[in-house]
Amino acid sequence: MRPRGVFADSFAVLLVVFALGSAPARAHHSFAMFDTANPVTLTGVVTGFEWTNPHVYIELDVPEAQGVKHWSIELGSPSILMRAGWTFNTIKKGDKVTAVVSPLRNGEPGSLLSRITLADGRMLGNGGPAGVGPGVAAPAGGAAETRPAR
Amino acid sequence: MIVAARALVIIALGAMTAHTTAHAQTGQRPDLTGAWVPLGGGRGLDPTLAPPPAGPIVLKPEYAPAFEAKRAADAEATRRGEPPPSDAVLCLPYGMPRMMAVASYPVEFLETPGQITIVTEAFSEVRRVFLDQPQLPIDEVPPGYYGHSVGRWMGDTLVIDTVGIKESVPGYNGMPHSAEMRITERLRLVAPDVLHNQITIEDPGVLAKPVVYTLAYRRLPGYKMVEFICENNREYVDEKGRVRMRLGQ
Numbered sequence: 001m002r003p004r005g006v007f008a009d010s011f012a013v014l015l016v017v018f019a020l021g022s023a024p025a026r027a028h029h030s031f032a033m034f035d036t037a038n039p040v041t042l043t044g045v046v047t048g049f050e051w052t053n054p055h056v057y058i059e060l061d062v063p064e065a066q067g068v069k070h071w072s073i074e075l076g077s078p079s080i081l082m083r084a085g086w087t088f089n090t091i092k093k094g095d096k097v098t099a100v101v102s103p104l105r106n107g108e109p110g111s112l113l114s115r116i117t118l119a120d121g122r123m124l125g126n127g128g129p130a131g132v133g134p135g136v137a138a139p140a141g142g143a144a145e146t147r148p149a150r
Numbered sequence: 151m152i153v154a155a156r157a158l159v160i161i162a163l164g165a166m167t168a169h170t171t172a173h174a175q176t177g178q179r180p181d182l183t184g185a186w187v188p189l190g191g192g193r194g195l196d197p198t199l200a201p202p203p204a205g206p207i208v209l210k211p212e213y214a215p216a217f218e219a220k221r222a223a224d225a226e227a228t229r230r231g232e233p234p235p236s237d238a239v240l241c242l243p244y245g246m247p248r249m250m251a252v253a254s255y256p257v258e259f260l261e262t263p264g265q266i267t268i269v270t271e272a273f274s275e276v277r278r279v280f281l282d283q284p285q286l287p288i289d290e291v292p293p294g295y296y297g298h299s300v301g302r303w304m305g306d307t308l309v310i311d312t313v314g315i316k317e318s319v320p321g322y323n324g325m326p327h328s329a330e331m332r333i334t335e336r337l338r339l340v341a342p343d344v345l346h347n348q349i350t351i352e353d354p355g356v357l358a359k360p361v362v363y364t365l366a367y368r369r370l371p372g373y374k375m376v377e378f379i380c381e382n383n384r385e386y387v388d389e390k391g392r393v394r395m396r397l398g399q
Binding site: 030031032033035047048050052053054055057059070072074077078079080082083104105106108109110127 | 228229230231232233234236238241253254255256271272376377378379380381382383384385392393394395397398399
């Protein structure tokens with residue numbers, strides 16, 4: 001590991017700022033349809049877990065005062081999630097989970113996962129730094145690596 | 151302030167160039183076989199090994215206004231939370247050159263006699279680079295997503311020439327392109343496990359001058375590429391042209 005000092009850190013910021021034009025294309029689609037500034041917390045029972053491309057989905061029944069509201073939660077892709085500690089059987093139908101999500105701006109009960117607390121208490125994000133192996137949760141806000149790079 | 155910032159950029163770039171040169175290999179061909187991950191979405195995380203800033207897209211005057219207008223409209227729609235559709239929303243692959251860095255999806259290089267095959271994890275795209283062959287005339291290449299690629303080693307650098315990209319394949323950063331587009335890639339290790347791919351796009355039909363940008367990758371030893379079949383695409387484009395998410399049960 002090379003030593004890094006103040007200069008290196010400023011250099012990083014500088015290069016990030018000036019290299020934005022070289023950003024690659026977005027992974028699958030823009031995430032602008034989700035309201036990432038106003039996350040909501042959903043606690044409910046999993047009715048489906050789809051380990052698929054281009055995205056993984058969790059279907060969740062959330063009890064409310066008057067009945068149950070159903071939510072669809074979008075995650076990254078299997079590739080992105082595997083590098084953040086997920087597997088195809090991390091979640092099972094019937095599991096009780098708590099998810100922090102960014103809801104759709106149009107008010108429909110669809111959302112993008114930020115982080116989730118599993119039935120066994122583990123917390124996972126929606127992707128992490130690439131190539132660093134399993135077990136690295138995304139920072140609060142999640143989905144850093146699955147969002148568009150520009 | 152601006153002058154000071156520019157001076158700092160020049161100093162920074164000078165330091166980077168010196169460092170990169172120090173990492174240059176000894177002229178031998180490196181073994182690229184294996185998986186590589188775009189560093190920071192291709193921008194580079196380690197500043198000392200980051201690629202130089204991308205050059206601008208300078209279109210011929212007759213194409214520039216429409217390009218700028220579309221960029222502005224797309225940015226405004228995204229700000230409204232109504233992102234415009236892209237081919238990827240329809241599960242279409244990226245094609246060249248965008249496929250070479252899609253978010254943090256790895257890219258695999260496979261070297262076999264006479265050919266280097268490049269497989270991307272996102273959308274499982276495959277390019278075949280034929281080594282030490284002459285390039286075909288552009289008008290003899292059936293237009294496609296990957297075109298026709300030939301490559302040759304020049305010292306420690308793999309130079310790949312690609313022509314024949316279909317005009318409907320979205321261009322780099324949304325730029326338009328014509329049947330005359332030519333993509334030249336120069337791949338070179340700047341550290342034992344850090345690869346740079348300098349991409350030059352020439353298009354006398356559309357561009358006023360070539361576009362040059364550099365992608366960076368880090369080697370992923372032992373990584374097993376993951377399949378990517380776009381089987382469960384819940385995004386769709388509604389009647390107003392907005393991207394929507396289909397809800398499940």
